[in-house]
Amino acid sequence: MPDEAVSAKNPEPPRTPEVIEDRDTARLARVVRVATPFISVAIAVLIGSIVIRLAGASPVQAFSAMFEGAFGGPRQTGETLLKATPLIFTGLAVTYGFRTGLFNIGAEGQLFLGGITAAFVGVQVAALPWAASVPIIIVCAALAGAAWAFIPALMKARIGAHEVITTMMFTYIGRYFVSWIIAGPFKDEGAIPQTPLLPETSQLPRISDVFSFVQPNRAHLGFLLGIVAALLMWWILRSTVLGYEARAVGFNPMAAATAGISVSVTTVKSLCISGALAGLAGAVEVMGVHHRMFDQLSLGLGFTGIAVALLAKTNPLGVIAAALLFGALSAGAGTMQLQAGVSPRVIDIIQGVIIFMVGAEAIVAWAARRITARKGAEHVS
């Protein structure tokens, strides 16, 4: 799991060659930590270009079409924000797990549970005003996501069952469960398996409808909610007991236990918070975009959340930036297919390469060492 390098501040240590080397190593580690995400994205784009080229299209044309589709005007930028919104939440979900040393690979399933809950509760609270119904729906969806993470969390805490397997299994179970609700007990009238449309009081309005100075686009209030959530998590991790315990367990469970922190309680809490955030991703998609629940609500938003979290180096504020990048890729993919004839699946390849590269920090470290070694040699000569 990615973790923060410890920065040591020694007052005035004796300047032996070893210390100098240590300082260089520490500085190198810092440089690598900052540079890795950028280098990873660059390499991923490069490999993406090779793939596009091999498929017989022009990478330059493909990526400029993608850029056009993601930032070409207010409408396009709105699409980028729209696509980034659920990714902020799934990215935060995976991030919070990582910080506690947990890999919530099952955000996808928790997202579906949050989505169906939002669709169901949203219809039930139709009589309430907007200011009451929206918070109720959001809380319920978060609880549903947390509930879906609870059994894997308990299994991890009590018997050490690996959360990668259990949360993944719960994703499949959840998708079938939700698919049954959509096709059965809570199906809208008509042939298509989907839930009834949400009343307007249960929807998240578009940003451009709320603030008249914004050009019309499809981005909705969920995006602002995502930013608030990221700020909140940053503060929780930094300044609260809850966040301190989570980080302590993630850093070294044994030491945390010795310090009197209950590892199992923290594990359950963290995985449930992670699940709650993934549930919110489903809720904002239902309340802000589709206004109902259906089988294809997410085609891997939970998994992209892993890429977002890793690229952000599990920093909640970095999650916003990483989510915007993936949002732009996804918003531009349609234009790329239309103008350059490249399958939008190429962004999955880019995503995979980014995860691989961020995981393989050693590649970047190796490159950095080579560069510094050359500089050192120049100093000597």
Added chain:
Amino acid sequence: MLAEIFTPELFASAIRLATPIALAAVGAAICERSGVVNIAMEGLMLIGAFAGTTVALLTGSTWLGVLGAVVASLMFASMHAWASVNLRSDQVISGTAINILALGTTGFLMKTIFGHPGTTDPVKTLAPVFDLPRGDSSALGQLWNWIDTVLLSHTPIVYFGIFASIFLTWALYRTRWGLRLRSLGEHPRAADTVGISVYKGRWFAVLVSGFMSGLAGANLTLEQVGSFTEGMTNGRGFIALAAMIFGRWVPGGGYLASLLFGFADALQLKLQIFSDVIDIPAQFFLMLPYVLTVIVLAGVVGRAVAPAADGKPFEPRG
């Protein structure tokens, strides 16, 4: 109705459906015994399934398809080996990257090669190995028919899976290679000190896992389904991981555990036919293998112990 459900065909299909999970689980057992965690089986299987179908469709030879499946899976497995052995990446993250990469690559190539997403054209599947005469209606003949249907009706890769699980279990506990491999997963530093190459041993183990996962994909498309559909592995790679744990990191144990999942899958398929008698929605049947995986893990994990150095990168001295 019970007699209608528990037919010889049910047991035969349990073995068939267990095979992709079992192949991956057997490979994973070898991989983890060397100290490398492999959660990429899902992706390796998917790559194998796609490459197998594509090569078979383009060349017209199903056996070349099997070869293609193995080669493609080995290529992606090399990435995992490189990342987890040489680059000392987090092995779970590297595995996740390969899973996502496999999903993207197969989806992308699907569109590029066949011009459409979804499912490929049908491909000729491998024929069963044996074609034996059926028995008569005597008791002995009935018994023969039962054996013939359950055990002797299968395709080559199914038998290879059984053979590999027995052979690798033997090799792991009775050969010098096996002892050395296990030492890498328990105490790589000690193994290194006595001159065993940790890197080579782990690379080889990851490649064994890639080989088996590729075959699992080939079995899925070239023996069972007869075409490729995007994302068709549907969590089998993760179920294989659970089967390997249930089988206590022993190849043979992983195979037996996979039979349990194969049986659950066969049973849910069978029960769906009786949906007018048993009034339960199909989705709940489809959940069965996944629910079973969770239950199995809940029951067994506390008592099964992973290799001591499982998932820990090895840093050579100097």
